[in-house]
Amino acid sequence: MSQEHRDWQVEKQRLQTVTSLIKKKKEDLQEVSADLKKDVIELRRTFWDDVTVNIDEPDDVLETQASMKQRAELLSERERSHGLLHQQAKTLRRLEEAPYFGRIDFIEDGEKEAEPIYIGIASLMDENDEDFLVYDWRAPISSMYYDFAPGRAQYPTIEGDVEGEITLKRQYIVKGGELEGMFDTGLTIGDELLQALLGQQSTPQMKSIVASIQREQNQVIRNERSKILIVRGVAGSGKTSAALQRVAYLLYKHREKLNAGNMLLFSPNPLFTRYVSNVLPELGEDNLQQTTLFHHFQKRLPKGWQLESPYAQIEYFLSEQVEPIRSQGLAVKTSPELSDQLHAYLASLSDSGLMFKDLYFRGDVWVTKMQMEQYFYQLDERMSIPNRLELVVEWLLQMLQITEKEERPNTWVDEEMDLLDEETYKRVFEKVNENEDELGNDQMMEETLLRKLVVRRKIQPLRKQIQAFDLVDMEKMYIQFYRWANNKVIAEEIGYFFQDKKLHWEDAAPFFYLEDQLKGRPAYADIRHIFIDEAQDYASIQILYLQNLFPTSRMTLLGDANQAVHAHTNAGHSPLIEDPSAQKQETITLLRSYRSTQPIVEFTKRLIPNGEQIESFERPGPKPEIMHTGDEHEKDLCSLVQELTKRDSGTVAVITKTFAGSEQIWEWLDREGMSAQLIHEQTSEFKEDLLVLPVYLAKGIEFDVVVVSDASAAEYHLERDRYLLYTACTRAMHELYLCANGELPPLITEGVRQSYVQG
Numbered sequence: 119m120s121q122e123h124r125d126w127q128v129e130k131q132r133l134q135t136v137t138s139l140i141k142k143k144k145e146d147l148q149e150v151s152a153d154l155k156k157d158v159i160e161l162r163r164t165f166w167d168d169v170t171v172n173i174d175e176p177d178d179v180l181e182t183q184a185s186m187k188q189r190a191e192l193l194s195e196r197e198r199s200h201g202l203l204h205q206q207a208k209t210l211r212r213l214e215e216a217p218y219f220g221r222i223d224f225i226e227d228g229e230k231e232a233e234p235i236y237i238g239i240a241s242l243m244d245e246n247d248e249d250f251l252v253y254d255w256r257a258p259i260s261s262m263y264y265d266f267a268p269g270r271a272q273y274p275t276i277e278g279d280v281e282g283e284i285t286l287k288r289q290y291i292v293k294g295g296e297l298e299g300m301f302d303t304g305l306t307i308g309d310e311l312l313q314a315l316l317g318q319q320s321t322p323q324m325k326s327i328v329a330s331i332q333r334e335q336n337q338v339i340r341n342e343r344s345k346i347l348i349v350r351g352v353a354g355s356g357k358t359s360a361a362l363q364r365v366a367y368l369l370y371k372h373r374e375k376l377n378a379g380n381m382l383l384f385s386p387n388p389l390f391t392r393y394v395s396n397v398l399p400e401l402g403e404d405n406l407q408q409t410t411l412f413h414h415f416q417k418r419l420p421k422g423w424q425l426e427s428p429y430a431q432i433e434y435f436l437s438e439q440v441e442p443i444r445s446q447g448l449a450v451k452t453s454p455e456l457s458d459q460l461h462a463y464l465a466s467l468s469d470s471g472l473m474f475k476d477l478y479f480r481g482d483v484w485v486t487k488m489q490m491e492q493y494f495y496q497l498d499e500r501m502s503i504p505n506r507l508e509l510v511v512e513w514l515l516q517m518l519q520i521t522e523k524e525e526r527p528n529t530w531v532d533e534e535m536d537l538l539d540e541e542t543y544k545r546v547f548e549k550v551n552e553n554e555d556e557l558g559n560d561q562m563m564e565e566t567l568l569r570k571l572v573v574r575r576k577i578q579p580l581r582k583q584i585q586a587f588d589l590v591d592m593e594k595m596y597i598q599f600y601r602w603a604n605n606k607v608i609a610e611e612i613g614y615f616f617q618d619k620k621l622h623w624e625d626a627a628p629f630f631y632l633e634d635q636l637k638g639r640p641a642y643a644d645i646r647h648i649f650i651d652e653a654q655d656y657a658s659i660q661i662l663y664l665q666n667l668f669p670t671s672r673m674t675l676l677g678d679a680n681q682a683v684h685a686h687t688n689a690g691h692s693p694l695i696e697d698p699s700a701q702k703q704e705t706i707t708l709l710r711s712y713r714s715t716q717p718i719v720e721f722t723k724r725l726i727p728n729g730e731q732i733e734s735f736e737r738p739g740p741k742p743e744i745m746h747t748g749d750e751h752e753k754d755l756c757s758l759v760q761e762l763t764k765r766d767s768g769t770v771a772v773i774t775k776t777f778a779g780s781e782q783i784w785e786w787l788d789r790e791g792m793s794a795q796l797i798h799e800q801t802s803e804f805k806e807d808l809l810v811l812p813v814y815l816a817k818g819i820e821f822d823v824v825v826v827s828d829a830s831a832a833e834y835h836l837e838r839d840r841y842l843l844y845t846a847c848t849r850a851m852h853e854l855y856l857c858a859n860g861e862l863p864p865l866i867t868e869g870v871r872q873s874y875v876q877g
């Protein structure tokens with residue numbers, strides 16, 4: 119028997135032993151869990167039986183309370199234990215499928231024998247709970263699996279680094295508890311395993327990469343030094359994957375004080391949100407909260423206002439009718455200098471310039487803006503604006519109390535009393551009966567109460583407005599800022615749109631940032647980590663806004679400057695560039711692309727500047743194909759798509775530059791009887807294997823086959839189009855086709871020619 123065969127037998131045997139133990143543990147757990155469940159049900163049923171309820175004397179009341187508390191504590195302790203067992207059972211079920219995926223044999227310096235360390239998605243102890251049969255991939259010792267090839271290695275512990283030697287490194291493919299494959303490797307993570315994983319067809323949901331995390335990705339996952347971690351990675355380098363593994367790692371490492379509710383991911387769109395939502399549950403963790411910046415701003419929008427979506431903004435700037443003033447405004451509003459200007463403006467408001475709005479009660483001005491302004495500016499100038507506003511609020515609330523009393527006898531109250539419903543009358547009547555006075559002045563009391571109630575209800579909206587610090591005329595202040603900064607034309611343009619209650623996407627962050635600085639908005643203290651994916655699309659002010667909103671939170675920014683699709687992002691400033699003045703910032707660069715086959719990466723890397731630094735993973739596949747369609751564009755495109763869908767090659771995405779382009783292609787395919795899904799910005803789920811979508815919605819996602827609907831010079835002629843085309847092409851995992859209705863753009867013909875074939 120060869121050594122290889124012997125190893126296989128030994129490993130097979132061990133796997134069987136471990137899976138049998140898992141089965142046994144699962145059964146034991148089920149028994150305990152069933153008993154505990156019975157206990158809980160019984161305790162709930164008999165809760166009051168053992169509580170001695172006696173409220174005659176104060177001492178008895180105390181005793182009753184103590185007895186109830188004791189029972190409640192017992193019940194919640196049992197419920198907690200039951201919840202824990204349920205969690206453990208879930209982990210065991212996942213381990214049963216594949217107890218481990220890797221192994222290293224490690225001899226610690228000073229020891230004689232190597233200890234085999236098996237690594238899986240969770241830890242597993244032996245029968246006596248003494249030794250680890252499997253180590254959680256996030257345990258400190260497991261980091262060696264990802265960081266080192268066989269040879270000298272080390273891992274960190276609280277007492278310092280443990281050093282030694284890895285004598286063996288092995289990877290397993292285990293499915294349904296059976297050993298299907300096994301490789302010994304001299305690399306950090308063997309290519310054979312990656313080949314197998316990456317060669318598979320795409321899935322509607324992103325997969326966890328726990329078994330094959332690469333060394334540089336592991337640095338992203340386990341980084342704890344930085345307050346701001348910037349991950350700059352080429353398309354398909356595993357930024358999103360690493361970010362999600364990082365969440366799982368942090369939840370494990372800080373399980374005592376961190377839970378999924380403390381993490382927040384800013385995703386580009388609902389489709390992406392759904393796409394990544396499976397990874398953490400697959401790893402046995404609760405999902406983190408996800409939102410989009412658009413959704414966040416929408417929730418803050420004043421009533422009746424409309425916020426342009428980031429995608430509508432992209433479409434506008436891709437259209438032929440861009441107003442020069444909007445482009446000029448966009449450049450100012452997204453420039454890194456904007457925050458300095460805003461702060462200088464805020465400083466100027468210290469002694470004058472804050473504009474209030476009149477406060478109304480029953481249709482009449484209750485306190486004028488001038489009165490508020492006067493009150494505000496007679497307060498001590500050394501106090502911050504938010505602190506002075508707080509005093510204005512206190513002052514207004516005191517005045518409101520006086521108004522409330524003064525209004526009660528007025529005739530409008532009589533009229534409103536007549537309109538009260540029966541239910542209200544009944545409640546007031548009951549209250550009067552409860553407090554009936556000896557003189558029997560019921561009617562007077564009833565009227566007093568009714569008057570109080572009517573005035574209180576009427577005054578409530580005003581009170582709420584004051585309590586929400588909604589006193590400053592934010593719209594005017596925002597416009598005023600641009601006037602102050604000598605951008606009068608921009609100020610006018612904003613004023614014009616504000617009349618219709620419309621907020622452009624580029625105005626949302628500066629507008630709300632200004633508001634937060636004025637009002638001193640309470641921070642979200644419970645969010646401890648925020649993750650921003652596709653960070654290259656964020657303007658500096660958007661990042662600053664989030665930093666201000668989550669001041670105690672750590673931030674992980676992930677992005678790729680070459681995938682910038684917003685008009686402002688080509689201006690050369692990006693949140694992915696480290697701020698030299700900021701402390702505790704770190705950048706990790708990922709240059710290896712895993713998503714696409716080698717021929718696709720060889721093609722796409724030539725589309726962008728500095729693309730030569732992108733490394734491809736050696737996965738074979740056909741070269742990208744360019745089809746000149748010309749007059750027969752519709753027919754040729756449809757027959758190509760038809761052929762691809764017939765081949766059953768997984769998901770086929772036809773990617774266009776704009777949404778209008780997607781609509782048109784969808785109609786063509788529909789006419790040909792092909793059932794395609796047209797993706798729009800609110801789509802949250804893929805329902806078909808054939809998809810049609812604009813490039814900006816394909817971001818972050820991948821497809822087995824990509825067809826670029828029209829890669830001609832007419833479509834992609836501007837410098838920024840380069841990035842759109844690059845983003846579209848890099849979505850392809852296995853096959854890439856580019857149709858060209860006319861001449862190819864120079865960005866394809868220059869230097870890319872050898873990397874594709876003409877169809």
Ligand SMILES: Nc1ncnc2c1ncn2[C@@H]1O[C@H](COP(=O)(O)OP(=O)(O)OP(=O)(O)O)[C@@H](O)[C@H]1O
Binds near residue numbers: 315353357359
């Ligand atoms: N270490 C790995 N092992 C297995 N698969 C991996 C690994 N790293 C990345 N991948 C796979 O590569 C693909 C791209 O990963 P991911 O989407 O995380 O990259 P990205 O950098 O966020 O891409 P993009 O910027 O283009 O959206 C995914 O299918 C992912 O599963």
